[in-house]
Structures are given as C-alpha cells and as structure tokens.
Amino acid sequence: MPMCVLNLQRSYKYMMYATKQPSLRINQADLKCKNGCGFYGNADWNGYCSKCYRDHLGFEKQKKQGQAQLEKQKSNAFTKFEEKKKHQSDKKSKFLPLFRKPSNLKELEKPHRNSDLKHSNPDADKLMAEFMLTFGQLSESLRHDFFKYIQVFIKRIQTDINMNKPIEDVTEVAQKYYNTFNNGLNTSSTFKDLPSDVRDQLLDFFEKYVMTILFSSLFCPNSTNDEEKDLIIQERIRKLSWVNAHHLDCCISETSIEVRDLVYTAITDLLGMDSVKAPLDKLNCVVKCCRSVMEVLQHCQGGPASADEFLPALIFVVLKANPARLKSNILYVTRFCNDSRLMQGEAGYYFTNLCCAVSFIENLTAKSLNMAEEEFDAYMSGQITCVSAWESALVACEGMHQLRENLNILKDLSQRTTIVQEGSKMLREDIEKFKNELNETVSVVMERTPLVIKPRKSPISLNPHHEQSGGATDVSLRKHDFDQSEPENLNFYHQNLEIGHLNDYTKENLQLDITPCTLIAENASTISVEPTPEDHSHNSFGLSKINYDIDFSDFSGENSMVEDLTPERISLNVTPDPFGPLGTSSAIFQEPLVPLNTSLNVQEKTDSAKSKQQYVLPLVEKLETTLLDEDETDIQNLPSPMKPMSSYSGFSKQGLQIPSIPCNTGDISYLNAHSNASTSSKDDS
Amino acid sequence: MSGGPYNYSYIFKYIIIGDMGVGKSCLLHQFTEKKFMADCPHTIGVEFGTRIIDVCGQKIKLQIWDTAGQERFRAVTRSYYRGAAGALMVYDITRRSTYNHLSSWLTDTRNLTNPSTVIFLIGNKCDLEAQRDVTYEEASKFAEENGLMFVEASAKTGDNVEEAFLETAKKIYQSIQDGRLDLNAAESGVQHKPSTPGRNNLSSDNQGSKDNCSC
Ligand SMILES: Nc1nc2c(ncn2[C@@H]2O[C@H](COP(=O)(O)OP(=O)(O)OP(=O)(O)O)[C@@H](O)[C@H]2O)c(=O)[nH]1
Numbered sequence A: 001m002p003m004c005v006l007n008l009q010r011s012y013k014y015m016m017y018a019t020k021q022p023s024l025r026i027n028q029a030d031l032k033c034k035n036g037c038g039f040y041g042n043a044d045w046n047g048y049c050s051k052c053y054r055d056h057l058g059f060e061k062q063k064k065q066g067q068a069q070l071e072k073q074k075s076n077a078f079t080k081f082e083e084k085k086k087h088q089s090d091k092k093s094k095f096l097p098l099f100r101k102p103s104n105l106k107e108l109e110k111p112h113r114n115s116d117l118k119h120s121n122p123d124a125d126k127l128m129a130e131f132m133l134t135f136g137q138l139s140e141s142l143r144h145d146f147f148k149y150i151q152v153f154i155k156r157i158q159t160d161i162n163m164n165k166p167i168e169d170v171t172e173v174a175q176k177y178y179n180t181f182n183n184g185l186n187t188s189s190t191f192k193d194l195p196s197d198v199r200d201q202l203l204d205f206f207e208k209y210v211m212t213i214l215f216s217s218l219f220c221p222n223s224t225n226d227e228e229k230d231l232i233i234q235e236r237i238r239k240l241s242w243v244n245a246h247h248l249d250c251c252i253s254e255t256s257i258e259v260r261d262l263v264y265t266a267i268t269d270l271l272g273m274d275s276v277k278a279p280l281d282k283l284n285c286v287v288k289c290c291r292s293v294m295e296v297l298q299h300c301q302g303g304p305a306s307a308d309e310f311l312p313a314l315i316f317v318v319l320k321a322n323p324a325r326l327k328s329n330i331l332y333v334t335r336f337c338n339d340s341r342l343m344q345g346e347a348g349y350y351f352t353n354l355c356c357a358v359s360f361i362e363n364l365t366a367k368s369l370n371m372a373e374e375e376f377d378a379y380m381s382g383q384i385t386c387v388s389a390w391e392s393a394l395v396a397c398e399g400m401h402q403l404r405e406n407l408n409i410l411k412d413l414s415q416r417t418t419i420v421q422e423g424s425k426m427l428r429e430d431i432e433k434f435k436n437e438l439n440e441t442v443s444v445v446m447e448r449t450p451l452v453i454k455p456r457k458s459p460i461s462l463n464p465h466h467e468q469s470g471g472a473t474d475v476s477l478r479k480h481d482f483d484q485s486e487p488e489n490l491n492f493y494h495q496n497l498e499i500g501h502l503n504d505y506t507k508e509n510l511q512l513d514i515t516p517c518t519l520i521a522e523n524a525s526t527i528s529v530e531p532t533p534e535d536h537s538h539n540s541f542g543l544s545k546i547n548y549d550i551d552f553s554d555f556s557g558e559n560s561m562v563e564d565l566t567p568e569r570i571s572l573n574v575t576p577d578p579f580g581p582l583g584t585s586s587a588i589f590q591e592p593l594v595p596l597n598t599s600l601n602v603q604e605k606t607d608s609a610k611s612k613q614q615y616v617l618p619l620v621e622k623l624e625t626t627l628l629d630e631d632e633t634d635i636q637n638l639p640s641p642m643k644p645m646s647s648y649s650g651f652s653k654q655g656l657q658i659p660s661i662p663c664n665t666g667d668i669s670y671l672n673a674h675s676n677a678s679t680s681s682k683d684d685s
Numbered sequence B: 001m002s003g004g005p006y007n008y009s010y011i012f013k014y015i016i017i018g019d020m021g022v023g024k025s026c027l028l029h030q031f032t033e034k035k036f037m038a039d040c041p042h043t044i045g046v047e048f049g050t051r052i053i054d055v056c057g058q059k060i061k062l063q064i065w066d067t068a069g070q071e072r073f074r075a076v077t078r079s080y081y082r083g084a085a086g087a088l089m090v091y092d093i094t095r096r097s098t099y100n101h102l103s104s105w106l107t108d109t110r111n112l113t114n115p116s117t118v119i120f121l122i123g124n125k126c127d128l129e130a131q132r133d134v135t136y137e138e139a140s141k142f143a144e145e146n147g148l149m150f151v152e153a154s155a156k157t158g159d160n161v162e163e164a165f166l167e168t169a170k171k172i173y174q175s176i177q178d179g180r181l182d183l184n185a186a187e188s189g190v191q192h193k194p195s196t197p198g199r200n201n202l203s204s205d206n207q208g209s210k211d212n213c214s215c
C-alpha cells in the first residue's frame, strides 16, 4: 500500500515537472530512443538513439544532396590547388631520400598521413605497449591483420578530414567502419576462432587506438562550433554556482564531511573525462562518476538510491564540477564512441543521464528550480550573492589543507628537535661516562704507579743542616766568577736555568728563578769540574732537565728526571692528561717552581731580590717535603722548592704563569743577593 | 568569439597556475572579456578561455586553461600542464603565503612542461597597494633568479593584464621564429593552422617539409 502511494507521488511529481521544461525527474522511458527501438536516446541526437538519428539524418541528407553537389564543385578548385601543393611537397621530399623507407605501402600512404601519425604520440605509444601486453600471445598474422584494419581506418578518416567533410559524415564513416571491423572479427577466418571476450577487447582496443591517434582532428574540430558551446555552458554553470542541493530537490547533504568527500570523488571522476583521449575512456570516467554519485546517494539516504534521485544528484555534481569542454566531450563521445557501447548497458545508461543533466542545465529556468522568477534573476545577475555551504566548505577545505600542511611542518620540526635533544643527552652521558672512566683509569694507574721522584744525587752531600749553606754559597760564588771571567762558560749555567732560551744569553729578562734548586741538584757534581767541551755538549741534557721541571707531562725517558729513577719508578710512563678534569691528575704536582703567591715581577729588579728571598726559604725549609701526596713522604726527599699544589690544572693553565717567571739573566747581582739570602736564611734556621 | 574556423594561423596553449584565490580566473576573465568578475566562484578542476590576438602581424589564438588553486584538484590540473606553450604563474601581492608557494608551482611547471615553455610571473592585485605584503623588488629578484618574465598586474583595474598575455605570446612566437620551439613536437603547445579560410589539407608547405623527415 505505501509503495503504491509513493509511486503515485513520484509519478505525480514527475507529471508536475513534466509540465515545465526541463524536468528534474525523468521517466526511464524518456531516456530511450524516440523511435521506440529500445536503445538509449540522446538530446544531441534529437532524442533518437544514434542509429535512428543517423537514419533520420540520412533522410534529411538526401534532401540536401543537391546543395552538397554544388558545394563539391566549388571545392574542386581547391582540390586542384591542393594537388599542386602535394606535388610540390613530393618533389621536396625527394631531396631527402635517406630518410624514406622504400616501402611501397608507406609511399602510398604518405600524402594522406596526418601529422598525428608522423610525430610520436606518447598516448598511442602507451596504448601500443598495452596492446603487446594484452594481445602479445596472439599470432603474428592476426596482429598484422588487426593493424591493417587500423591503418585503413585512420587513412580513411584522415582523408575525410582533409576533405573538410562535415563532422557528421566523418562520424558516419567511423561508425560504419566500427561495424565492418566488428563483422570482420566475427566472420573472418583470422579472428572468428578467438574467444568472444578477446574479440570484444580487440574491438575496444581498435576504437581506443584509432581515436587516440585521430584525437586532435576529431575532438572539438575546427569545422564545428563545439568550442563556443563549451564556453557558453561553462559561463552558465559559473553563473549557477549559487544553486545548491536544496534547489535541486536532492538529498545531498552539503555539510557532512563524508558526503563532501564522496561528492569530490564524483567531481574528480567527471573532471577526468577531459584528460583522456579515447571515447571509451571518457565514457569510463562518466561511469565512474555516476557510480560515485550513487554512492553519495546511498550514504545520504542510508539505503539504495532510486533512479529518480539519481538525476538531480548528477546535476548537482555537474554544476559543482563545471567540467572543462563539457559539450565537446559529450559530442565527441556521441560521435565517435562505438554505438554498440553507447546505446546499451551501464555506460549507455549513465551517459544518457549525463546528457540529460547537461540539457537540464542549459535550459533551466526559475520554474525548474521551483523558485520565484525575481529571485532567480537576482541570483543570475549577481545581485544576490550567497556563499553556499559548498563554497565555504571548499574554502574551509583549503584552510584545512593549509592547516594540515602547517601541522605537518610543526610535527616534523618537533621530531627533529626531539632527535637533537636525544642526541645531546646521549652526548652528555657519553661525556660523563668518559670522564668517569678516565678518572678511574687515572686513579688506577696512579695507584699502581705512584710518581716518585728520587733525588738525583744523595742529598747527604748537600745536607741542608750541615753542608748546604756552604755548597750553595760555593755555587753562587763560582758562578759569579764565571760571569766575570768567562762569559761563554756562563752559558753552561744558564742553559741549566732557562726555559727554551738557554743559548740566548742576551735575553736578559728571562731568568729562571729556580737557580738555587737546579744548581744545587745539578752542580753538586759538575760545579767542581772545569767546564769542558763535553760539558757543553751535556748542556742539552741539562736543558731537558729543566724542561722536566717545567712540564711534568713530558715523561719521555731521555728528557726527564725519571731516567734517574729506579726501573720500577720509571713505569710511571703513563702520561696523565694535562687537560684532564681538575683534580684528577693531582698525583703529579707540577709547580712553576715558584710559589704562586710570590710576586715575580721581573721588571722590577729591586723586587726580584726580595722575591728570591721569599722563594728560597721554602727550599731550605721544605727540603724534605714531597712532590706528591703526603702519604708518599717516605720516598720523597727531593730537595725541591716545588710546593705541592692541589690546584694543578695542566699545562694549559700553567702556561699562563710560565712566561712570567723572572729570568733576569742580565742582572747577575741578584745571584749574589740570592745566595746571600739563602745563606742568611740558612743561618737563620 | 572566433569569427571562423581558420582566421588565425597559430594556436598557443596557456595555463594559469597559482594558489587559491590569487585571481587567476579574474585575470583570464579580464583578458577575454575585459571585465572584472568581482564574485568569481572558486575554480573546480579547470576552466578555459580563448582569445585571438595579433602578434607581429600574425593572428594567434590563445587557448588558456585556468586551473584550480586548490590542492585537492592538483591531480586533475597537472594533466593540463602537458603541452602548454606558456605558463602564467600568479601570486597575490597582498598574501605572502601565495608568494612563498611559488617555488613549488615552479617545480611543477618545470617538471611537467617542456623546456621551451615560457613562464611568466604575475603579481596580481597590485591595486591593493595599501595591503601589499610582497615588494616588487623581492619578486622581481625571484623572477630574475629563475629566468621568468615578471609583471605586477591587477585583474580589477586591468593594469598589465593584456601585457602579460601578449608578452608571453611574443616570446613564444620568437621561439618559433628562432626554431627553438619545434612545432612538430608532440607537446609543443603550439598548433599551426593555415590562415587561409580554405578547404582541404592546405596544411601548406609546413606539411610538405614535415613529410621529409617521416619514415
Ligand atoms: N582587489 C582585487 N581583487 C582581486 C583581483 N583579482 C582577483 N580579485 C579577487 O580575488 C578573489 C579570488 O579571485 P579568483 O579569480 O576567483 O581566484 P582564483 O585564483 O581563480 O582562485 P581559484 O579558482 O580558487 O584557484 C575574488 O574575490 C576576486 O574578486 C585584483 O586584481 N584586485
């Protein structure tokens, strides 16, 4: 019962729409041919199916025959002209015989061949590859026959085009040839044994291939006003951009995101129609689009869509898509798509619907949209501008897109930041680990091999309590003697004293403060000996010793005092890192030979004597103190002023202080003062 | 619009590209109709327009494809780059983001067109001087670095719109004259048509010479 009512309502609605032109609701019967042959009709065929339309045309044509005859005569003049041209070009081409293949067939074809064939056509090449893939297993002779059909067809159509025949005539030729080929497929000995689906495929491929090659001549041909029609409908659809689903009485919800996405899919499918070349491919785009429209409807209604609702939805999609060259595409498909494909089946049905949608759009009035005339006019003239939900959704879409784009950038950035952070964390850990390892290694090494510096000579001879004062005085006195009598010999001493400037006697400002210490240690034996050439050669040795005093990091056996240590002691070859963390290398105390707190202003010579005094004192007092830790005192009895400094921080730090060591070699007087001072201090103690 | 089928000797194919809302459709409309379309709906996919112009005494039909700026239709619009003789790349001088995206548009153009394609950069909406966000100097430097022709135009006032389209055509025509652009190449974006409103394959000498190298 309710079904009946619904049907009634529908037919009522349909009748209502039917009273005005055009209508949104179309009876299935309306899609069929006017002649009632059962095939789908088409507005472009005046409502006939293509077959009946052509019959109808043929009838009309006969009437016009007389006229055509006249025209032909007129064009004869042109044909002659053309032949002349052809002749010329043939002549011309003889100049380049190298490039011509001596094929007779080719020769014959040449004048007719259109540029499309001569120049590489990437689409055709692609199709060819496709062919070899699909039909590669077919026999050679079969393929040969197949391409002969293709060659003949192309040649025939191009002849017609070149003769500037009206497009309708070309269409007729093409359709007839499709038929011929189809018959050939079914009857000729080469093809008829093939399975029917392969024959179907061959038929489709035939159409695709020839149309791809002839596309530029047959699509939107110059002899027609198709392009103008395209521009008109494009402008019209643009003007109708305000039309929404509600106006069309269709259930598409413009605000739902899923629906919008589906509509977009349908739109994209439809837009694809202009990008492909073969009529069958264009038809496929229409089919895809219409299937998507069906899906939209299904989604909106939550159930299968009826044919009644389909057309308004399709109109909506066409309006929103405003497909490029819409008319040209429709006309091209109606003209050159194999009739047998277009007049029946799903493709035929959908294509007919598309044609209806287009003709609805072309002819729609205020009435067909169920709105007041004034309102409609106001919309059309742009007086009322409304931003439809669709339009704003589009803008929002782009906004969303931008947002997404930016979010992606941000995400990427944050990812990279995380990576960097992790990296730095790892690095920090590594540093920490390395530091600990180093500390451990160093302390292990230190424990294993404590640095022991053994006095070079038995300190007994230099007993500070009994003999040192005498010895020291001796040294300084002798030195003084040398200074006065034999300046060259003085070098010997200075070489023992100076750092890096041993032979630079003139460098007056550089005077090592360690004089007493070194002298004591060194000269205990040598001082009594007259300076000999050997002694001079020995100088470098003395230098190294001084070096050692300055830089403890240099433990190379030959250059350091360590050479004098017992073998066990020498095992302290492990070079502590002078740049290591503070305090870790505390086992090796390297002092600049002068207490830090002592002012070493070399320039002020008056002060230097004083500072010598301050300096010398520890030598005497701390004769028994160790260079190393207190607990190693037992092995430490080096008579050195080098005071253990826990703040040792490697040579780099130390380096700052080294140049400031007063080395006032020029002024010898201080030596006296110095030795005097040491003597006096000795006396004091 | 076209007085007859053969009243021009060349067809040049153009594409107009650029971000959404920069005024591509308005530029095309201004060029073809000499009118400003104030409330132009967003382009979906592509639209097209034609106009016959005169370059060096030759009648040339411009077939201009106005593409959608929206990312969603990029797949559709990309298929129109192929075989374009001229590409008008548009940005909006009042919106810096549209300028920033130029490099990606340029990449697309370079990838999808042939090397002889003339690329023309248009800074649109130059009537909105007060809202300017991209200086002339900056854009002109960008154009120079990338070997593009450049002009600031306004679809609203019509300033420089004609010039942009015509200059592009001139450059393409020069390329043909110099032989840099091969008319016979499949995707040159230029079609040669006999200017005589005649019948038949008066495809002229051109056709003949083409015969020579076909084998
Ligand atoms: N002031 C001013 N406004 C303009 C100009 N050109 C375009 N507009 C405005 O900018 C807006 C967008 O113009 P459209 O031509 O639709 O932009 P489009 O580049 O085609 O955008 P899509 O089709 O979405 O890619 C419209 O509202 C126009 O009115 C101009 O030169 N000056």
Ligand SMILES: [Mg+2]
Binding pocket: B024, B025, B026, B041, B042, B043, B066, B067, B068, B069
């Ligand atoms: Mg647009």
